[in-house]
Amino acid sequence: MEDRWLSVEEIATYLGVTRDSVYRWVVSKGLPGHKIGRLWKFRKDEVDEWVRSGGAGENDSRRGLNSDQQ
Numbered sequence: 001m002e003d004r005w006l007s008v009e010e011i012a013t014y015l016g017v018t019r020d021s022v023y024r025w026v027v028s029k030g031l032p033g034h035k036i037g038r039l040w041k042f043r044k045d046e047v048d049e050w051v052r053s054g055g056a057g058e059n060d061s062r063r064g065l066n067s068d069q070q
Contacts, residue, residue: 005034005041014044015056029055 011033012019023040025031032046050056 005036006044006047008040008042011042011044011047015047015051025056031055 006014008019008022012022015022022031022033026033026040030050031042032050033040033042035041
């Protein structure tokens, strides 16, 4: 049953981040999620592809850091 939809909590655990990060990444970084009713659900394969393509990169403008400062 590896092809099931994952919850926010499950995808946060899988990625090793907080639930707040998941919600923030859906809005600001395009984390692929699907809103079903009022719940967000995620496909592991879509999230894996997003990570591989650089979607989870460190370039977050809210941090105020650029590559020279890191």
